[in-house]
Amino acid sequence: MAEVRLKNLTKRWGDFVGVDNQSLxxxxxxxLVLLGPSGCGKTTTMxxxxxxxxxxxxxxxxxxRMVNDDLPKDRDxxxxxxxxxxxxxxxxxxxxxxxxxxRGTPKADIAPKVHEAAEKVELTQFLDRKPKALSGGxxxxxxxxRAIVRTPKVFLMxxxxxNLDAKLRVTMRAELKHLSREMKITTVYVTHDQIEAMTxxxxxxxMKHGVIQQxxxxxxxxxxxxxxxxxxxxxxxxxxLINGSVQDGMFVTTGGTRLVKVGIADRADVIxxxxxxxxNVFEPGEGDIDVTIYAFENTGESTLLxxxxxxxxxxxxxxxxxxxxxxxxxxxxxxxxxxxxxDPETGVRIQAE
Amino acid sequence: xRDNTLKYLLVLPAVLVVFATAIWPLVESLRLSFTVGRLNKxxxxxxxxxxxxxxxxxxxxxxxxxxxxxxxxxxVLTVALTTLLALGLAMLLAPGGRLRSGVQTLLILPFAMSPxxxxxxxxxxFNPEFGLFDAFFxxxxxxxxxxxxxxxxxxxxxVCVMADVWGWIPFLTLVLIGGLASVPPETIEAAQVDGASxxxxxxxxxxxxxxxxxxxxxxxxxxxxxxxxxxxxxxTNGGPGTATQTxxxxxYFNGMKYGQIGYSAxxxxxxxxxxxxxxxxxAKFVFRKAS
Amino acid sequence: MTGRQKKQIINAIQIVLIxxxxxxxxxxxxxxxxxxxKNHVDVYQLKLLFTPTLExxxxxxDAPYYLGAKLLNSSIVALVTVVIAIPIATMxxxxxxxxxxxxxxxxxxxxxxxxxxxxxxxxxxxxxxxRDIGLLDTRVGxxxxxxxxxxxxxxxxIKGFIDGIxxxxxxxxxxxxxxxxxxxxxxxxxxxxxxLLTAGIFCFIIAWNEFLFALILTNKDAxxxxxxxxxxxxxxxxxxxxxxxxxxxxxxxxxxLALIIRRYFVQGMTMGAVR
Numbered sequence: 001m002a003e004v005r006l007k008n009l010t011k012r013w014g015d016f017v018g019v020d021n022q023s024l025x026x027x028x029x030x031x032l033v034l035l036g037p038s039g040c041g042k043t044t045t046m047x048x049x050x051x052x053x054x055x056x057x058x059x060x061x062x063x064x065r066m067v068n069d070d071l072p073k074d075r076d077x078x079x080x081x082x083x084x085x086x087x088x089x090x091x092x093x094x095x096x097x098x099x100x101x102x103r104g105t106p107k108a109d110i111a112p113k114v115h116e117a118a119e120k121v122e123l124t125q126f127l128d129r130k131p132k133a134l135s136g137g138x139x140x141x142x143x144x145x146r147a148i149v150r151t152p153k154v155f156l157m158x159x160x161x162x163n164l165d166a167k168l169r170v171t172m173r174a175e176l177k178h179l180s181r182e183m184k185i186t187t188v189y190v191t192h193d194q195i196e197a198m199t200x201x202x203x204x205x206x207m208k209h210g211v212i213q214q215x216x217x218x219x220x221x222x223x224x225x226x227x228x229x230x231x232x233x234x235x236x237x238x239x240x241l242i243n244g245s246v247q248d249g250m251f252v253t254t255g256g257t258r259l260v261k262v263g264i265a266d267r268a269d270v271i272x273x274x275x276x277x278x279x280n281v282f283e284p285g286e287g288d289i290d291v292t293i294y295a296f297e298n299t300g301e302s303t304l305l306x307x308x309x310x311x312x313x314x315x316x317x318x319x320x321x322x323x324x325x326x327x328x329x330x331x332x333x334x335x336x337x338x339x340x341x342x343d344p345e346t347g348v349r350i351q352a353e
Numbered sequence: 354x355r356d357n358t359l360k361y362l363l364v365l366p367a368v369l370v371v372f373a374t375a376i377w378p379l380v381e382s383l384r385l386s387f388t389v390g391r392l393n394k395x396x397x398x399x400x401x402x403x404x405x406x407x408x409x410x411x412x413x414x415x416x417x418x419x420x421x422x423x424x425x426x427x428x429v430l431t432v433a434l435t436t437l438l439a440l441g442l443a444m445l446l447a448p449g450g451r452l453r454s455g456v457q458t459l460l461i462l463p464f465a466m467s468p469x470x471x472x473x474x475x476x477x478x479f480n481p482e483f484g485l486f487d488a489f490f491x492x493x494x495x496x497x498x499x500x501x502x503x504x505x506x507x508x509x510x511x512v513c514v515m516a517d518v519w520g521w522i523p524f525l526t527l528v529l530i531g532g533l534a535s536v537p538p539e540t541i542e543a544a545q546v547d548g549a550s551x552x553x554x555x556x557x558x559x560x561x562x563x564x565x566x567x568x569x570x571x572x573x574x575x576x577x578x579x580x581x582x583x584x585x586x587x588x589t590n591g592g593p594g595t596a597t598q599t600x601x602x603x604x605y606f607n608g609m610k611y612g613q614i615g616y617s618a619x620x621x622x623x624x625x626x627x628x629x630x631x632x633x634x635x636a637k638f639v640f641r642k643a644s
Numbered sequence: 645m646t647g648r649q650k651k652q653i654i655n656a657i658q659i660v661l662i663x664x665x666x667x668x669x670x671x672x673x674x675x676x677x678x679x680x681x682k683n684h685v686d687v688y689q690l691k692l693l694f695t696p697t698l699e700x701x702x703x704x705x706d707a708p709y710y711l712g713a714k715l716l717n718s719s720i721v722a723l724v725t726v727v728i729a730i731p732i733a734t735m736x737x738x739x740x741x742x743x744x745x746x747x748x749x750x751x752x753x754x755x756x757x758x759x760x761x762x763x764x765x766x767x768x769x770x771x772x773x774x775r776d777i778g779l780l781d782t783r784v785g786x787x788x789x790x791x792x793x794x795x796x797x798x799x800x801x802i803k804g805f806i807d808g809i810x811x812x813x814x815x816x817x818x819x820x821x822x823x824x825x826x827x828x829x830x831x832x833x834x835x836x837x838x839x840l841l842t843a844g845i846f847c848f849i850i851a852w853n854e855f856l857f858a859l860i861l862t863n864k865d866a867x868x869x870x871x872x873x874x875x876x877x878x879x880x881x882x883x884x885x886x887x888x889x890x891x892x893x894x895x896x897x898x899x900x901l902a903l904i905i906r907r908y909f910v911q912g913m914t915m916g917a918v919r
Binding site: 050051052071072073075077078079081082083084085086087088089098099102103143146156 | 810812813814815816817818819820821822823826830831834835837
């Protein structure tokens with residue numbers, strides 16, 4: 001059990017900056033998700049914690065120990081890899097037992113521990129097989145069992161679900177959540193999938209270009225995004241971002257439509273962010289503004305309306321029973337309590353007064 | 354142990370072996386090439402001559418120029434013939450299926466054969482009395498019937514070329530089949546749908562995408578053709594006269610039969626020069642692939 | 645003519661061409677096989693029907709040819725060459741594959757280049773040195789020079805196999821608590837074993853078929869099989885039935901080995917320039 005502290009951590013390859021002077025405290029027993037697009041530095045950060053990558057600068061602390069100079073084997077961490085990293089020449093039993101064996105665990109203690117771990121991930125009947133004979137989901141479980149067979153200080157998980165098909169991913173996500181709440185071990189989890197981040201994390205660190213953009217609970221990240229990047233990255237469909245200005249306390253689109261009252265001082269350039277769910281769809285004339293449908297999509301559980309709004313297109317979510325056609329006109333209004341305003345220059349959120 | 358030390362320790366033995374077995378003899382050959390270097394005289398290598406061995410080869414030795422000429426023609430012919438025939442065979446075999454992949458498997462056999470043995474077997478096949486190929490050529494083209502192929506300068510040369518082409522076609526074919534397999538089938542299908550004829554598809558789509566592999570094949574085959582020794586030695590031993598004497602054979606003959614190590618080392622180094630260019634070109638392909 | 649008929653005709657032509665090609669490739673080999681079982685009369689005639697005999701295989705192992713000694717030399721030289729080359733090459737290949745070394749490209753190019761140096765260039769200084777230190781006509785001397793031709797192939801080929809082992813697996817082992825040496829012994833070697841065997845067989849074939857070094861360095865005690873072929877030149881010309889029997893002894897084991905590793909032949913010969 002331990003906390004992980006990163007102090008001014010930097011990783012550079014020549015001119016390329018992978019992680020840029022990041023500090024981060026991961027609390028004891030916390031499930032922290034590093035979220036971001038590929039190349040944002042999230043995997044590099046994790047690999048530096050594991051000791052698979054040497055930091056260019058900065059310090060990594062696990063518990064009370066600065067581990068910068070420790071080899072991976074001496075850091076007492078367990079890791080689940082994206083491609084699982086199973087040992088193809090060993091049986092499942094030997095795969096799971098390997099961390100124990102190599103650390104000199106007495107022989108008599110190994111078998112019970114392996115069985116216990118295998119039981120947790122429901123693998124007991126496959127222990128004699130080799131990884132090749134297992135399905136993707138089962139291999140994933142082996143990787144998991146190999147991590148939980150010991151009680152390490154920290155779990156590291158690098159996109160562990162990304163190689164599974166969509167259906168299996170949902171099942172495994174729930175299993176992971178259950179296991180992590182049961183084991184209560186500090187966990188760092190890397191993903192580019194916001195659903196995984198939202199569902200699994202105690203806290204999420206959203207990263208871009210090697211810099212943490214926002215650190216907070218899933219609620220905070222979703223409902224209180226710190227900047228344009230986080231706002232645009234979290235949520236599906238992505239948040240609508242509409243260019244315009246604020247005049248007399250009203251948001252006015254670039255096309256000149258006065259739209260909605262916002263609580264900030266007048267300014268020339270501003271971006272209004274609004275989620276599809278916070279755009280209400282009405283019959284023509286009944287909303288704040290009438291717009292033409294560019295595309296109408298029925299996803300089954302709801303409907304998505306892409307509407308033409310001056311030169312921009314905006315997505316609104318309608319009820320599952322709504323039926324419209326391309327080029328129909330609908331009325332749209334925005335929920336004033338769920339609007340976000342950003343500075344287009346810096347991307348920083350402008351908080352209402 | 355830290356990786357930073359270990360990684361150099363791991364390569365050290367290999368680098369030492371390569372130095373001792375390849376780099377040192379290369380440098381030592383260069384040194385010997387400036388000496389008298391007569392094996393059959395005392396105090397080997399008997400002092401330095403400067404560039405005399407080289408100038409001797411250039412100005413005083415028609416036999417040297419003969420072997421340069423033989424090697425040059427030999428290389429051009431074998432590279433061109435092997436590449437073209439192998440390309441054709443690869444096109445025939447690439448589609449796969451039971452017959453074609455069975456034939457692909459059999460192609461490994463000539464390739465696993467010792468070049469010296471290939472030389473022997475071609476001498477056998479072209480024996481004027483009981484050689485099978487000799488009989489075949491005689492039947493197809495009567496003026497060639499019962500001719501003593503290996504006693505005739507041009508025909509002996511032709512047999513050498515044939516033996517070489519025969520020995521290398523399998524390897525080149527297998528490489529080119531691999532190359533063809535890496536041409537994305539969608540590009541060929543797209544061209545077919547676009548209305549290109551079979552020949553146009555090959556010329557406009559397949560061939561350009563095969564070009565890097567073809568280049569590798571041609572460079573590699575050129576290197577091996579320039580070095581040819583084993584087959585020639587067993588097939589004609591450079592004869593009749595010096596009609597089939599390649600550079601390697603010329604060097605061997607002067608060095609081992611006449612004991613002129615210094616002189617043959619200088620000719621050997623003249624042979625290294627084209628190799629450097631070919632190796633450079635080849636290394637570019639290998640490292641482009643790796644990065 | 646419909647498109648379908650045209651296709652069938654083209655396919656038929658292709659099959660005929662393939663059969664012609666494969667016949668040309670195989671006939672010299674088959675001819676040697678037949679000749680090896682012909683007696684010393686039949687072999688000097690162009691005939692397919694004959695009474696097969698095994699006597700040639702007996703003769704070549706007897707006086708004055710003693711092919712058994714050559715077979716032993718070839719086996720020992722090729723085997724020891726491989727046994728020395730593969731571990732050294734594996735260590736280097738692992739390092740080249742997994743680490744960044746100063747001068748890495750230079751070393752790899754050097755290793756690649758040595759493969760292309762003409763054997764005659766290498767052998768001249770070795771001949772002189774072996775003459776001075778008494779290694780001429782010994783298996784030890786032959787093994788040393790064979791390393792020169794085998795090492796570059798082995799390093800490049802094994803590097804290709806190790807490149808193909810997922811890095812994940814090794815990193816997992818490191819996080820699980822292995823040192824680098826343990827990773828190599830417990831994870832890399834077992835996973836690379838088929839590749840090492842393939843490279844070993846490949847190098848064995850090269851060393852077995854090697855001709856020029858053996859021709860120059862040996863004359864009696866350490867003569868290998870390919871050089872032994874020269875024995876069968878009698879007063880009245882080549883003894884084709886015996887040559888053929890010896891030829892079979894040289895090529896048959898190589899055919900078996902080559903078929904075992906045929907999938908990797910191209911990759912090995914081109915050092916990864918073509919896969």
